[in-house]
């Protein structure tokens with residue numbers, strides 16, 4: 355049983371509110387008093403994952419679980435899923451369309467950055483059935 | 499050299515006139531650090547104030563004021579040095595050139611008038627050198643954030659501590675001026691720097707309160723900072739008298755130094771991927787972006803909490819847009835470059851002239867530090883309480899918004915009964931039952 359749990363809704367293609375969930379998560383973590391470097395790592399992952407749900411996924415949600423020694427983010431969407439997961443994690447690989455690119459997205463660095471910033475990740479995706487991304491952070495010696 | 503902790507000022511220039519305050523919620527809602535509460539019908543500063551003066555700007559009754567220390571006359575036999583912000587050049591209309599204004603200051607009795615716009619140009623080259631160094635690092639801290647605006651610095655220390663290491667760590671022009679102006683004067687006049695009193699003339703309350711607390715590098719209790727508004731009229735008189743006597747040159751900078759005080763002034767001649775942003779809310783928006791890692795393509799970010807930059811600072815007298823117009827004319831007149839020589843600055847840079855001894859540390863609220871578990875528990879209580887609140891963000895309880903009210907209740911500095919809407923709902927329910 356995690357000590358703190360919050361759920362947030364994310365809407366597909368809603369670029370007006372995109373980023374708000376990550377900001378909210380960031381603010382909660384700040385209030386809890388984790389160290390700034392850790393919050394930064396978590397924020398980067400939250401933002402990239404949220405944007406992936408908005409752009410590539412579909413309607414979905416973010417779940418934040420916090421306990422004194424771990425933070426977990428779970429992003430779930432009911433979108434089109436990822437065909438080749440290994441390829442998706444390649445730096446620079448992106449299926450972002452022209453509209454996304456015009457808005458400055460689609461550098462193909464989201465998943466690689468998440469992998470680098472997190473302590474553990476787990477991804478489940480099936481074409482046509484959505485994606486679940488589970489991102490974990492260990493807190494031993496990392497807070498205070 | 500020992501590393502000193504950068505004791506960020508907690509000083510505030512804000513004073514609330516209780517005879518004028520009617521306890522409306524505007525200042526409380528405007529405060530970026532949620533430092534204000536309304537208690538017993540009066541606004542009070544209870545938390546960390548970063549001296550942005552947003553509360554002063556929004557107060558419709560003139561009850562919330564930003565107060566500059568007063569001007570005091572010079573005493574005979576003492577050594578005085580003065581260093582005005584380049585913003586001063588925009589405050590007297592088109593009839594006065596920078597040199598006239600500096601001559602006016604000299605005529606007021608100052609032994610040495612230090613042209614701060616020239617120091618800014620020196621600093622600007624050093625900044626460029628620093629950015630070049632940063633580029634070579636394996637993990638550059640891009641975007642670097644300007645160290646010029648003390649409110650930005652305090653906001654970062656309080657709300658965005660992870661960005662402290664993005665602030666350019668060089669000694670700032672205000673620190674350099676404090677050190678160099680006194681040194682130059684004392685070398686020339688055979689006295690000790692400690693015997694010299696330096697007066698900064700500034701558009702900026704945060705700068706002023708920082709100096710008042712002697713938290714500036716090399717500042718001593720003989721140094722003071724006052725607002726432009728406190729000395730403007732006297733300078734005008736003297737400058738008018740001096741306008742005929744043009745023989746002495748006290749102003750050395752090019753257009754970059756002259757334009758330093760307007761938004762974009764710091765990046766005007768900078769050879770780097772840079773961006774200038776002004777205004778409190780815009781600055782905060784950009785700090786959030788940087789914290790999310792969104793602006794890493796940018797090398798340098800100039801942030802000023804005052805709209806249009808320091809020419810819109812609280813202690814100015816001229817309208818910020820007129821000041822901007824005038825500054826732009828002056829910049830064209832003096833050329834859009836730095837008059838300082840690059841090799842000269844490079845030499846100073848390598849000699850460690852810009853090294854700052856200060857290490858910037860987070861600004862804490864002062865309330866007791868809770869452990870992570872205690873904080874999680876506190877957050878859960880807050881979340882439970884928020885669900886019981888109407889969420890209309892009226893501020894009538896005396897806290898700036900429903901979330902902060904919930905925090906205040908959990909922290910024991912407000913009572914749930916203070917929520918006016920809950921009271922009202924209760925009353926209506928009772929009425930319906932009758």
Ligand SMILES: Nc1ncnc2c1ncn2[C@@H]1O[C@H](COP(=O)(O)OP(=O)(O)O)[C@@H](O)[C@H]1O
Nearest residue numbers: 406410411435442448449460461462463464465
């Ligand atoms: N939630 C998701 N649903 C479907 N596809 C995704 C999802 N997240 C990532 N992808 C796929 O993985 C690719 C790489 O993602 P990422 O590294 O974040 O780069 P970018 O978002 O810039 O395209 C995306 O272009 C997309 O094809």
Ligand code: SF4
Nearest residue numbers: 529547548550551553
């Ligand atoms: S000056 Fe700024 S930080 Fe200080 S109380 Fe006023 S609004 Fe808040």
Ligand code: SF4
Nearest residue numbers: 647702802804808811
């Ligand atoms: S923008 Fe300039 S005047 Fe305004 S607070 Fe910042 S440094 Fe001071």
Ligand SMILES: [Mg+2]
Nearest residue numbers: 402406464465
């Ligand atoms: Mg992405």
